[in-house]
Amino acid sequence: xxxxxxxxxxxxxxxxxxxxxxxxxxxxxxxxxxxxxxxxxxxxxxxxxxxxxxxxxxxxxxxxxxxxxxxxxxxxxxxxxxxxxxxxxxxxxxxxxxxxxxxxxxxxxxxxxxxxxxxxxxxxxxxxxxxxxxxxxxxxxxxxxxxxxxxxxxxxxxxxxxxxxxxxxxxxxxxxxxxxxxxxxxxxxxxxxxxxx
Amino acid sequence: xxxxxxxxxxxxxxxxxxxxxxxxxxxxxxxxxxxxxxxxxxxxxxxxxxxxxxxxxxxxxxxxxxxxxxxxxxxxxxxxxxxxxxxxxxxxxxxxxxxxxxxxxxxxxxxxxxxxxxxxxxx
Numbered sequence: 529x530x531x532x533x534x535x536x537x538x539x540x541x542x543x544x545x546x547x548x549x550x551x552x553x554x555x556x557x558x559x560x561x562x563x564x565x566x567x568x569x570x571x572x573x574x575x576x577x578x579x580x581x582x583x584x585x586x587x588x589x590x591x592x593x594x595x596x597x598x599x600x601x602x603x604x605x606x607x608x609x610x611x612x613x614x615x616x617x618x619x620x621x622x623x624x625x626x627x628x629x630x631x632x633x634x635x636x637x638x639x640x641x642x643x644x645x646x647x648x649x650x651x652x653x654x655x656x657x658x659x660x661x662x663x664x665x666x667x668x669x670x671x672x673x674x675x676x677x678x679x680x681x682x683x684x685x686x687x688x689x690x691x692x693x694x695x696x697x698x699x700x701x702x703x704x705x706x707x708x709x710x711x712x713x714x715x716x717x718x719x720x721x722x723x724x725x
Numbered sequence: 726x727x728x729x730x731x732x733x734x735x736x737x738x739x740x741x742x743x744x745x746x747x748x749x750x751x752x753x754x755x756x757x758x759x760x761x762x763x764x765x766x767x768x769x770x771x772x773x774x775x776x777x778x779x780x781x782x783x784x785x786x787x788x789x790x791x792x793x794x795x796x797x798x799x800x801x802x803x804x805x806x807x808x809x810x811x812x813x814x815x816x817x818x819x820x821x822x823x824x825x826x827x828x829x830x831x832x833x834x835x836x837x838x839x840x841x842x843x844x845x846x847x848x
Binding site: 596 | 760762763764769791796799804805806822823831832833834835837838839840841842845848
């Protein structure tokens with residue numbers, strides 16, 4: 529918490545942190561967010577412009593490609609001083625990978641996987657690996673899907689040793705909670721020794 | 726055919742033109758570091774605030790309790806890029822406060838992660 533002293537008064541601004549929930553379309557991202565969020569998931573949208581640097585106004589924007597990407601998110605108030613946001617990355621839209629802001633400063637990501645469509649989560653794994661954002665893989669167990677051992681998933685998706693793989697049921701609050709805990713614990717192992725608290 | 730074209734143009738352009746009219750055509754906020762999760766809090770004022778639009782009045786109304794940029798965008802029903810411009814102006818005016826960018830942008834440290842972990846475990 530920080531107190532900002534202005535001319536008018538002293539106002540307290542809570543600290544916020546974010547966790548991303550990623551994976552292919554229909555893999556259960558919003559379901560997971562809803563299972564632990566204190567509010568029904570909200571949605572907002574971002575306009576991403578392909579030539580996004582140096583755009584100060586809309587003059588001359590005709591030549592640029594703009595795409596709208598929708599984002600679902602939930603909120604967990606940890607204390608009056610600290611709020612956790614869960615952002616479900618848009619699954620349907622390939623352009624979310626342009627959205628570096630989402631990953632910036634995030635604790636990390638839970639990449640949800642549907643074993644019937646493993647390929648839909650490749651892109652998310654690649655995204656977080658490249659940006660060195662801590663992530664875990666959560667296998668969302670859909671009814672009627674074949675059960676795979678974590679080793680089989682790791683091998684099929686070429687997930688590096690050291691990246692935790694957990695089973696999850698995105699509909700179950702306790703299961704989603706455990707995935708969050710696993711991610712935060714994993715992120716803590718990624719902090720360099722001697723880094724400031 | 727011409728009628729169809731006109732209709733298509735209106736429907737496609739309507740939702741875009743309106744938000745950018747709110748921001749005077751700008752798409753880049755002064756406070757470009759504003760994050761989707763940045764908390765925004767209204768600075769209480771006994772003086773009537775003039776020179777701001779209805780969307781900014783709405784933001785000041787809802788942020789007596791801290792809200793993130795993403796929540797504000799949802800409630801005001803405008804894209805994030807637009808709400809950031811609106812909030813950025815309010816910061817410049819001293820109507821709202823946010824955490825300074827140096828704190829907002831750094832990766833969470835051990836102490837903060839431990840607090841989040843404890844909080845999630847207690848859910």
